[in-house]
Amino acid sequence: MAGTTLRYQHDSLHMEEVNLVEVAKQYGTPCYLYSKKTLLDNWRNFDEAFSHHPHRTCYAVKANSNLAILNLFAGLQSGFDIVSVGELERVLAAGGHPHHIIFSGIGKKSHEIMRALEVGIHCFNVESETECDRLNEIAATLNKIAPIGLRINPNIDARTHPYIATGLNENKFGIAHADALSIVEKIQSLPHLKLIGIGSHIGSQLTEVSPFVEAIQRLLELAHQLHAKGIVLQHINIGGGLGINYRHEIPPTIHEYAKAVIPAIASFPGEVIFEPGRAIVANAGVLLTTIEYLKETPHKNFAVVDAAMNDLLRPALYDAWHEIKPVRLRKKGASKLYDVVGPVCESADFLGKERELMVEAGDLLVVQSAGAYGFSMSSNYNSRPRAAEVMVDGRETRLIRERETLQDLWAHERAIT
Ligand code: LLP
Numbered sequence: 001m002a003g004t005t006l007r008y009q010h011d012s013l014h015m016e017e018v019n020l021v022e023v024a025k026q027y028g029t030p031c032y033l034y035s036k037k038t039l040l041d042n043w044r045n046f047d048e049a050f051s052h053h054p055h056r057t058c059y060a061v062k063a064n065s066n067l068a069i070l071n072l073f074a075g076l077q078s079g080f081d082i083v084s085v086g087e088l089e090r091v092l093a094a095g096g097h098p099h100h101i102i103f104s105g106i107g108k109k110s111h112e113i114m115r116a117l118e119v120g121i122h123c124f125n126v127e128s129e130t131e132c133d134r135l136n137e138i139a140a141t142l143n144k145i146a147p148i149g150l151r152i153n154p155n156i157d158a159r160t161h162p163y164i165a166t167g168l169n170e171n172k173f174g175i176a177h178a179d180a181l182s183i184v185e186k187i188q189s190l191p192h193l194k195l196i197g198i199g200s201h202i203g204s205q206l207t208e209v210s211p212f213v214e215a216i217q218r219l220l221e222l223a224h225q226l227h228a229k230g231i232v233l234q235h236i237n238i239g240g241g242l243g244i245n246y247r248h249e250i251p252p253t254i255h256e257y258a259k260a261v262i263p264a265i266a267s268f269p270g271e272v273i274f275e276p277g278r279a280i281v282a283n284a285g286v287l288l289t290t291i292e293y294l295k296e297t298p299h300k301n302f303a304v305v306d307a308a309m310n311d312l313l314r315p316a317l318y319d320a321w322h323e324i325k326p327v328r329l330r331k332k333g334a335s336k337l338y339d340v341v342g343p344v345c346e347s348a349d350f351l352g353k354e355r356e357l358m359v360e361a362g363d364l365l366v367v368q369s370a371g372a373y374g375f376s377m378s379s380n381y382n383s384r385p386r387a388a389e390v391m392v393d394g395r396e397t398r399l400i401r402e403r404e405t406l407q408d409l410w411a412h413e414r415a416i417t
Pocket of ligand 1: 016195203239276314377
């Protein structure tokens with residue numbers, strides 16, 4: 001179980017020193033569990049891999065935005081990559097420093113821009129010409145200068161799932177490389193904008209280093225062109241995207257990634273910004289769930305669990321594989337192939353297909369590598385309250401998000417008739 005602190009002890013799965021059977025008793029299921037040690041180790045490993053080059057690690061909040069996790073990273077002086085005012089306020093509430101925040105995304109609303117200018121974030125990653133106009137207007141009303149990082153779309157194939165590839169011409173993200181110089185001219189003509197950096201984020205769950213290196217080379221070409229025009233950049237942002245091992249993938253380790261990236265950026269004298277999400281939090285988290293029923297048919301066996309696509313959407317949306325393990329190792333019985341499915345009324349509601357398991361109804365399962373894009377993509381579909389979240393720290397557990405109540409489900413609705 002690479003990178004996690006999960007292990008079997010006396011035939012029962014533990015995270016750090018905590019028996020998951022006890023967690024289920026105390027907090028119920030479904031429940032997300034995160035290892036504090038793995039979170040801290042992953043962030044530090046990432047950051048330290050670049051310690052010889054001026055850099056800032058800006059954790060991508062969308063991967064997991066729980067306040068306790070943001071607070072852990074804020075304590076390490078992490079920067080943050082955000083995509084909404086909701087994420088901005090979360091980071092501030094968790095003690096993150098505004099000067100270390102980068103605001104990405106193609107659809108920033110005026111009130112979001114205003115708030116980010118008010119608190120003084122590090123920069124806005126701008127993705128279109130029209131966004132430049134809006135930023136300039138709002139900054140003018142506040143009598144401020146908006147710091148700009150230009151997001152370039154380098155048209156590079158990240159060789160990942162099409163839904164999470166972002167660096168191709170057909171994708172909605174960034175500014176085409178060919179248009180970059182004209183947009184830079186425009187930025188310079190707008191009195192309330194200041195260009196401080198350029199960057200790209202070509203996709204997520206990348207399993208090779210070469211697309212990153214290619215993207216950096218394109219950014220450096222542009223940096224040189226700008227330099228020739230007398231524009232000196234403070235930073236280059238190479239985004240997030242480093243993949244993890246879910247099943248058969250063998251993504252570069254953080255050190256292999258650094259080994260490929262560092263020579264590519266060595267000639268750039270300014271700061272390098274990274275926006276990792278998955279590589280920091282994915283393998284720190286699991287989703288703990290109980291088997292409610294075993295349904296065995298002549299065609300298929302189903303393990304019907306109490307977690308569903310509303311709790312973990314990745315299998316339904318991307319056909320993503322997450323390793324599934326029993327919490328208690330049974331010594332007797334026959335293992336069978338099961339589709340591990342939830343109670344939601346959709347055939348896409350599965351957490352894993354054709355998994356070999358020796359289980360009985362009432363047993364607990366963990367769905368691994370669920371710390372990234374797990375809870376943060378969860379919903380109330382089928383009027384299911386969202387799961388509890390728990391942080392494991394050595395022998396201790398702390399509730400970091402209460403399980404939603406039934407009343408929470410309709411708290412913002414009005415029965416007007
Ligand atoms: N920076 C930007 C501008 C991004 O759009 C993203 C992710 C990141 C950084 C962080 O990427 P990471 O290091 O986590 O790969 N829901 C999908 C992933 C969507 C990623 C969206 N952007 C999934 O579950 O695989």
